[in-house]
Amino acid sequence: MWQDNEKISLAIVDDHPVILHGLQTLLKDNPRIYIAGSFATGADFLAFLEKKPVQIVLLDIALPDIHGVALCKKIKQRFPTTCVLAFSNHSERIMIFKMLQSGASGYLLKNISAGELMTCISDAVNGQITFSSEVKQIMAHVTPTDLNTLPPLTKRERQLLHLIADGKTNNEIAELLSLSVLTIETHRKNLMQKFGVKNAAALIKAATAHHLL
Amino acid sequence: MWQDNEKISLAIVDDHPVILHGLQTLLKDNPRIYIAGSFATGADFLAFLEKKPVQIVLLDIALPDIHGVALCKKIKQRFPTTCVLAFSNHSERIMIFKMLQSGASGYLLKNISAGELMTCISDAVNGQITFSSEVKQIMAHVTPTDLNTLPPLTKRERQLLHLIADGKTNNEIAELLSLSVLTIETHRKNLMQKFGVKNAAALIKAATAHHLL
């Protein structure tokens, strides 16, 4: 258990002023927390960290300059003792695990309650992995889409995916790219194999589910 | 111009505690604003309005009990003088216009700055339609998808859409629904006509763009 008399030094990184103020309000009256700073960009926060490390940071994933996953990695590389708590609207399972994989100590959705927020912060500072209740539910419910890990697509395949989605026929695509129709057929075949589907309609649906269109 | 000495009476409806606190913090120090109440559900707010009308309400669109568009209509029906400012994360053009259509005085995205928020509130109270800067941009950029208004689909067509997206062939669908293959072909043909596409792949893409899958 965390027992120190000192306050927990905490930083907030979020480019939404409303969220920023909300978090500050919820946290500033807490006697155990000291808000070391609030930042709207990843660069600002990294620069600050160099001068003044903090114990824990509430990190939005959608930042203007850098993706939350990348920022989290950077933070943990340079400051392994700083706890990163993802604080986001993204409720996709894959996002949660990407953040954890990148060293985050937990994942909170922005609809978290004040009480829960406090619990999660102290859990994280005490070295535990922690989640808001909704996140726990998301993690518990695996959908088939979550499971089927897609083999990586090649550039050509991604390109074809878009053309197929636009309703282009193999012939049209072949002409457009100055390739043999047979080549296009091969690519289309490989795409369907990778997605585990048996026609173009299902291919487009699956690709959409994987945020590839 | 709004000139009254009295403060603007304002309510907030949002089920995210962090957002709620953020708005309160940003607004409570403003001498021109009186926060009449904060609510997490549409029902709570409607009940409150009956007792104590407010001049303006900041309304989240994603509420647990009722959709923002429906709530806005109800508010404007019973209390036409109450200004509704949509306050949301939804950045889709169609959403903006649905809210305006339902009587909203403006649309703000949650990444709004403190200054902008104040400007928008006074604009709305002064009877003007108002938007946060990002919303203005969204409204200015029409995409083809926004324009093509889809003819309404029948029940059967919606059903077929899903089966086609799942990769089912006409034969499979016909068996599944105990219908003639020829009937399925007709439905599929009508679907493609309605969406203005010429094959199943494009159909699924278009349907997805219209949030129908």
Add this chain to the structure above:
DNA sequence: GTAACAATACCAGTATCCCGGTATTTTTAC
């Protein structure tokens, strides 16, 4: 009750796709 629409069904012909292979040439990565 009647007009409009939805749902059903039919047909013939063509276009396109999908499957099962195999195989060569570039590119990329260590």
Add this chain to the structure above:
DNA sequence: GTAAAAATACCGGGATACTGGTATTGTTAC
């Protein structure tokens, strides 16, 4: 520099989809 991966290309045949019609029978809405 060499091994792996990507991109290219080929083939035949069967399956499926798409086009362009028409037409009958429920079902709703005024």
